Amino acid sequence: MFSLGVISVMLALLSGLGQSVFWWGVLWGYVLMYLISLVLWYSSVGLAGCWGNFMIVDNFSFSLMSLTILVSGLSMLASVRDVWKMENKTIEFVFSVLILTVILVYCFSVSSLLNFYIMFEFSLIPILLIILGWGYQPERLQAGKYMLLYTVSASLPLLILISMVLVSGGSVFWGWKFLSSEWGWLMTICASLAFLVKLPIYGFHLWLPKAHVEAPVAGSMILAGILLKLGGYGLVRVFYTLSLFSSLTVSGIFCLGLGGGIVASMVCFAQNDVKALVAYSSVGHMSLVLGGIYSNTEWGWLGCLLMMVAHGLCSSGMFFLASETYKFYSTRSLYLVKGGLVLIPGVALCWFLVCAINMAAPPSLNLWGELMLGISVLSYSTVFALLTGIMTFLSGLYSWYLYSVTQHGQCPLWVRGVVVMEEYTLYLISFLLVFLLGVAGLVMMSLL
């Protein structure tokens, strides 16, 4: 943990050395940080404290921290053309991403609920800066405002709850359980509303497609890859800490989540923007994560962790490919983006793999996540079998829909068919993502 902090400070100091040194220095720094964060996985007790009780790291934190560092590094790599080559406020961009990474890493490792809340909100400022500073359309203002107001307003009940627990119990440390369940339903809603919006589940999701459509590639990669996972992580933590229980509310949220997941999956087919489609597909996947958490079983929580990591890698890969498509076609409209197989076969292969992973095809981590989540949801009530089944089916359907609509058909005449040399390096990114997913799935298989 300490070395992660030191590295990030040293990376910030690199800014004096000029733009290109800074950019690539920070990228290699991310590689280093990623390797160091992997060391944290090998702790003997599955729990590591740092700086006294200030930071506590366990299974959930390890994997999400590594995911954070990986995805933010990749998002910088993905915006080489947008930001570094164009000299589009390079240093400010790198600083925003770096600060966001540091905030998120700390967010995943602090031990108190209040600190988590503060970091949770703090992460909004850099992502707002990224969307506003490097987005494309003027609508990004509205998107940014939506995002900020949705998240902040939903998280204020949580703040009240935290301050009440803090005053009555004296501390909001993760590991303790304080709250007696008077007014259990209100407590449950207060505690989970912030994260339901952040995940987001259907009904609280309006900010997400807007933010994704307007964000630059790095912004939407980070948003889908990490920031949505804050919601799942927070739910696990809050439920573990406060041991809330109110069967009626939980059932209600369950129904909203799973039913909304189906609706969101169906809404996918009505989208005409690639990015919006991917955003809605992540709403669908996240509702399954919600089901895993609320089923209140160990399997559900582990499955939710698997799903979050897998979806973090997969959806950021999809957003990267969407931005690549935008570079070729100068549009993201599904009516115009056609014929990728003829035009850019390498990218088409990436699309194929990522779509297969998004629909949870066998060797991937997504499959394991989805299986574990499905089983834990069924253990809550067999009624949900139908909903989960439909959702899995629909996720397969829209993944292939996305693939076939963008890659088949006749490609428009204005599109340039040449792949520039430098783009080959970029495809390595998505291959890397795919590769990681495959390896992770195999490892999981051998473990189980």
Place this chain on the structure above:
Amino acid sequence: MKSPNKLLFMFLMISSTCLVASSSNWLTTWMGLEINMLGYIPLIFLKDNAMESEAAVKYLIPQSVGSTIFISSAIISNYFNNLQILMLIAMCLKLGVAPFHFWFPPVMATLQLIPAFILLTWQKIAPILVIASLNTLLLKMIMPIAVISALWGGVGGINQTDIRSLLTYSSIGHTGWMLASIASNHMIMFSYLLTYILINASIFTFLLKENMKSYKQLFYSKESTKMFILTISLLSLGGLPPLTGFLMKLLVLMFTEAKMVIIFGLITGALMSLFYYLSLTFSVLLNMSKINLTKHMMNTKESTLFLLSQILPLTMILFFF
């Protein structure tokens, strides 16, 4: 502001606030309030135009009415104890808290920047101290006023295009929060007031440098570092979590003894005001994307000070809870 009579009036204004703070009976309190008003009014005149004299009259009338109600109810409440609530209301009138705030935005809209800053910050201290020294039973009754004020501060500012009236509505909202914190613990109210004054000072330092009054002028500023600092200060005033403004709101929330409904109202007001701070921030940020930032290097002394003032409270809160 440099002429000797201005200095004299400044001295009057400051010392009379001290008089109010240290007075032991209502008569001296009243005297302090009146002297405070008399000391402030001449400070309004920076350019000697008609707008300023209009502002002075608009300021004078509610203030003197407030003081009159205050002293007369203080005397009468010896005989009718219930009338003490009038003292509270008179002070709310002087503060410009929501149901009694109608004089406040028009006055602010016609003032120059320095008097506006004084009106927003220093002129709040004396009345709020008077309210804090009232009967504690009376202070329970202040909660509805606090909620209305926080809500009105949120609603009123939404459609404003003038930075001064925006800050006025934000001050109405913040005064609501301060009033809510009076009933719990005075130290929290004082720290809230102090932090509010400091954040406002940082905003006004920037505005003064460019002599900005309207929203649109923000688009034409050239100094991007200062714009960034202004952005963060505005968000801090809005109470976005990691910044200083959030810390004071958190303190109020933690130590208040108010009902849930009241807390809910306060928070709704804060949210609505966050909306207009955001709009203000956006115009700054959009402008930042137009100019090339790399050409203006950071002014290290300013930015270090700024980071200390906005981020230091964060580390405090991180390590102590």
